[in-house]
Amino acid sequence: MNTSWEEMEQSQPVVTKMVTNSIVKNRISHAYICFGDYGTPKREFAILLAKSIFCKQRIGVEPCQSCTDCKRIDSGNHPDIHVIIPDGASIKTDQIAHLKKEFNYTGLESNKKVYIIEQADQMTVNAANRLLKFLEEPSQQTTAILLTENSQSIIPTIRSRCQLLAFQPLNQEQLENKLKDAGITEANARILATFSQNFDEAIERSKDTWFAQARKLVVQLVELLQNNKDEVPIFVHTQWMPHFKERKQLQEGLDLLLVLFRDMVHFQIDAKASIVFSHQLDKIEQATMNWSMEDITNDLTLIMEAKRKLEQNVHPQLVIEQLTLQI
Structure with a gap:
């Protein structure tokens, strides 16, 4: 991961200007909340800022990317950088307690320390309150970077102690064009740009057989819902659930389903240039003969509700079975 501030500025000019000036x-x-849609480069920003803090061979604001500090940050092995991710469905009190304990020690190589909390909106109430006490005693040498898609779910007392950085949605057209320049077909470039955070991730996805199969299963599910609904329960049991084994994968499957139903809307209103599954145009056309605009709108709401249920730890197979019965 060698993102530079120059590259970051192309997609996030306001955030980049604010932070590079600092x-x-x-x-x-001493604390930032980076918030923005899925796909915005919040984590890349956090790593880049950490490099700018620790790199001893920085050129202006740009970290050198090749010193020991930069390389260890890239590999996730820097002793004075701590990353917290949800333990299961949430970030728990003991994770914040462990972080505070680690920070009571002097930095191993300097007095600087950075901690990054991913999906910070997933903190339990107790974990958030414990973090708040930590933030109320800021150290000049400590930088907290909280990453979230939903800043409003972070308690106001934490938000008030952090600098808020709003990440703009990615320019999908630029990413699409870059992928086409790299030899990806136009149809695949559109889908990859919709589901990837950046060029490197999109290229990885283009080689990912799991993602390719996920796309096929979503199209098959819609065809069954349209033509042979009696077979849907067997399909869910024998093909859908074995492929989308983890909650994160299942969320991605529902995201693909959302996009396909939105494509039906775009077809209905004659906005074909906005269709993501452009290589499935004939199947989208067939589906719009089966679903009215009202049906599609209702089904989009049902898919969003299914995504929320997954976040609330409802049993995954039950969520999908209920959804396919309701569509």
């Missing part, structure tokens, strides 16, 4: 003036905030 780096130049040596006024980096």
Whole structure:
């Protein structure tokens, strides 16, 4: 991961300007909340900022990307950077307690420390309150970077102690064109750009047989819902659930389903240029003969509700079975 501030500025000019000015003036905030849609480069930003803090061979604001500090940050092995991710469905109190304990020790190689909390909106109430106490005693040498798609789910007392950085949605057209330049077909470039955070991830997805199969299963499910609904329960049991084994994978399957139903809307209103599954145009046309605009709108709401149920830890197979019965 060798993203530079120059590259970051192309997709996030406002955030980049704010933070690079702080780096130049040596006024980096003690805490940031980076918020924006799925796909925005929040994690890349956090890693880049950490490099700018620790790199001893920085050129202006740009980390050198080749020193020991930069390389260890890339590999996730820097002793003074701590990353917290949800333990199961949430970030728990003991994870924040462990973080505070680690930070009581002097930095191993300097007094600087950085901690990154991914999906910060998934903190339990107790974990959030414990983090709040931590933030109320800021150290000049400590930088907290909280990443979230939903900043409103972070308690107001934490938000008020952090600098808020709003990440703009990615420019999908630029990513599509870059993928086409790399030899990806137009149809695949459209889908990959819809479901990827950046060029490197999109290229990885283009080689991912799991993602290719996921797309096929979504199209098959819609065909069965349209033509042979009696076979849907068997399909869910024998093909859908074995492929989408984890909640994250299942969320991605529902995201693909959302996009396919939105494509039906775009077809209905004659906005074919916005269709993502452009290589399935004939099947989308057939589906729109089966579903009215009202049906499609209702089904989009049902899919969103299924995604929320998954986040609330409802049993995955039950969520999909209920959804396919309701569509």
